[in-house]
Amino acid sequence: MFFSERPPEVLDQWEGLTNVLSRSSELPELPDAATWAEMGPGERDAFNNRRLDYLGADLVISTPQLRAVVRKAQLAVLQNRSRVAGRLGVLISGESTMGKTTACLAAMKTIYGRYALQYPQFMELDHKPVIYIEVPAGCTGKAVVGRFAQFLGLPIRSRDTLESLLTTVVGQLQKSRTVLVVVDEIHNLSTVNNGNGESVDVLKSLSNRVPATFLYAGINIHLGPLLTGDRGQQIRGRFTAEVLHRYMTATTTEKALWKKIIESFEHQLLLFNHHEGDLAADTEYLHDRTRGSIGSLGRLLTGAAQWLISTNVEASDETITREVLESIPLDIDASENWLQSDLAHMDDGK
CATH class of the missing domain: 3.40.50.300 (P-loop containing nucleotide triphosphate hydrolases)
Structure with a gap:
């Protein structure tokens, strides 16, 4: 389950680009608790592979x-x-x-x-x-x-x-x-x-x-x-x-848009115990962590979801918490900014 069975596509070749552009972007449907409980190991692995491939295909958020x-x-x-x-x-x-x-x-x-x-x-x-x-x-x-x-x-x-x-x-x-x-x-x-x-x-x-x-x-x-x-x-x-440009949170309108973008990602994370709006209390943290970059935000949230799916936790444990988010590394640019922000907060607390 760690490695995809689907071969990687190359955009700068006609066949690869065609496969990407013609691929259905329909969100896979999560089975209910009873159906999931009745699935054998093979069925669960197959569905988890579908979830991981969907999350790894660069989710497109309509901003x-x-x-x-x-x-x-x-x-x-x-x-x-x-x-x-x-x-x-x-x-x-x-x-x-x-x-x-x-x-x-x-x-x-x-x-x-x-x-x-x-x-x-x-x-x-x-x-x-x-x-x-x-x-x-x-x-x-x-x-x-x-x-x-x-x-x-x-x-x-x-x-x-x-x-x-x-x-x-x-x-x-x-x-x-x-x-x-x-x-x-x-x-x-x-x-x-x-x-x-x-x-x-x-x-x-x-x-x-x-x-x-x-x-x-x-x-x-x-x-x-x-x-x-x-x-x-x-x-x-x-x-x-x-x-x-980066998304800002200086005004009420900007904060509302950032919150909506996070919820749009949450809607597509395909986790059994995480739902749209569950990260409402972490919007400021997510902005500080990613510097308002939608690319960094996408990697952070999909990475957290993929990690939970790949580690075979129980369905009830598939929740993105602050602890899970902290365990997901980001690009150097976002990480350096987060470290500087962290140090600044520490200084303010003195």
């Missing part, structure tokens, strides 16, 4: 920020329907652990689902409505195009020039009827050098030649050199931006 990203992506796709030039795009920015890739997935899943409804036979027609690539650090223009080629399953030969490879990729994207192209980790192009400048030009060329909407995502790209100079001005003139 205002995530809804804004999805809406902007949908609107850009609509506005680009008949454009032959100057197509609009979307830029997602923010610090690490703010949920940028999760927001990308939500946008891709929405567009993919709408396309599948309109064109039920799209798989047989070899359409690829959604494309996802990650930009490698310090890459050249050819390396960026190579990522598209790999996603599309196109051969890459050492003798291929940038232009020949670009022409092949453009042709395949047009043939694939691609409507949304997600370029993640684009902050890797923020350093000003010839290779990165060439890569930005390649992305611009692709957006001009492929009738698709481009969505860029990266760490604090709204503050970096990617949006400066002539190249940056072109992006600023065509892209709408959604900057994902």
Whole structure:
């Protein structure tokens, strides 16, 4: 039960992305106490595996920020329907652990689902409505195009020039009827050098030649050199931006939203003895612990739930307590902040 039987999916390959986007996000139903008591060890292990896989698949919480990203992506796709030039795009920015890739997935899943409804036979027609690539650090223009080629399953030969490879990729994207192209980790192009400048030009060329909407995502790209100079001005003139930020609790409205986000996670934790609202007394603790990062909050709560499920405790013991939360390690950034906050509280108590 400790290891998943489901092979991991890779987003930057068509088959893996398709599996993720077409996977049902329906919440598994917990059996009642009597049914659980009657289950044999094998049945319980199988159900626990389902719970662990669901919790490990990056729960998507419908926050205002995530809804804004999805809406902007949908609107850009609509506005680009008949454009032959100057197509609009979307830029997602923010610090690490703010949920940028999760927001990308939500946008891709929405567009993919709408396309599948309109064109039920799209798989047989070899359409690829959604494309996802990650930009490698310090890459050249050819390396960026190579990522598209790999996603599309196109051969890459050492003798291929940038232009020949670009022409092949453009042709395949047009043939694939691609409507949304997600370029993640684009902050890797923020350093000003010839290779990165060439890569930005390649992305611009692709957006001009492929009738698709481009969505860029990266760490604090709204503050970096990617949006400066002539190249940056072109992006600023065509892209709408959604900057994902930490959730604050300074006002009553902010506190209510943070509490609602926690409850949304609780609703999906699949524990027998933990229910939505049970962490109401710990909202301030959870904010201090995670610095208001939805990514850190998700890892903390799902990690606690997975630990309780994997340790084979009784159904009545499946409750997330402060002790359980304290036992779950978080990312270095959140942990350092929590230590500083803890020390500050100690000083205040002197």
